[in-house]
């Protein structure tokens with residue numbers, strides 16, 4: 715029960731991957747979790763499931779992180795219901811692989827708005843409450859794509875994820891005096907059942923082949939890193955990036 719009494723707001727938490735796994739892990743450790751996602755019904759459904767499973771209070775809310783009004787409303791709802799926000803887990807990010815010459819303005823804007831601007835909107839919405847509390851943990855999911863060159867049409871996604879890491883380092887300096895930490899987790903390839911809708915099969919196999927550790931990374935591997943950063947054990951770590959890669963990327 716490492717997060718007993720804490721209130722966690724998570725974005726993109728109703729999918730098959732890291733967001734939902736982290737919501738479950740935080741609930742298991744005693745946190746009240748607020749699951750937000752652009753899909754309202756799924757957010758409410760998963761929140762109800764978690765509430766029943768862990769016997770805790772949860773909320774499921776629609777929140778498209780590209781919509782600053784929805785983001786502000788989600789933060790207000792959490793404060794109305796729980797009175798505080800201890801943990802922000804910025805999970806929303808999107809990729810639409812394409813070579814630079816083929817990236818349309820719309821795709822560029824979508825990837826940047828979801829991955830980078832959405833992270834900014836969410837941080838901005840929760841920081842005043844965290845400052846009043848003199849406590850906060852901000853954890854954003856980035857990617858090793860933000861460090862390394864990658865073939866396969868990831869330039870816009872990589873730029874957005876690198877942007878989140880740079881943003882987080884500056885944010886960490888600003889909020890540290892209020893005992894708020896801000897860190898990122900950079901996974902390499904983490905499989906979930908939705909991945910084949912985004913990446914071609916040969917790309918999926920190539921990404922698995924890069925991993926020296928003899929198993930595939932799972933959403934729970936990332937959730938475990940998030941638990942550490944959110945817990946008391948992670949208190950003195952800020953402005954950092956934890957790489958969860960099975961050794962496929964080493965800094």
Ligand SMILES: NC(=O)c1ccc[n+]([C@@H]2O[C@H](COP(=O)([O-])OP(=O)(O)OC[C@H]3O[C@@H](n4cnc5c(N)ncnc54)[C@H](O)[C@@H]3O)[C@@H](O)[C@H]2O)c1
Pocket residue numbers: 725726727728729730731732733734750751752753777778779780805806807808809828832855856857858900901902903904905906933
């Ligand atoms: N899966 C990987 O291999 C991998 C690797 C590195 C980084 N990441 C990053 O991890 C995060 C989670 O990815 P995942 O693959 O585990 O999927 P996930 O299941 O955690 O997230 C998918 C969810 O995101 C939601 N979503 C998409 N756009 C949104 C928006 N604008 N606002 C709110 N919700 C939105 C979808 O509705 C879906 O429910 C992303 O930021 C991704 O870039 C994933």
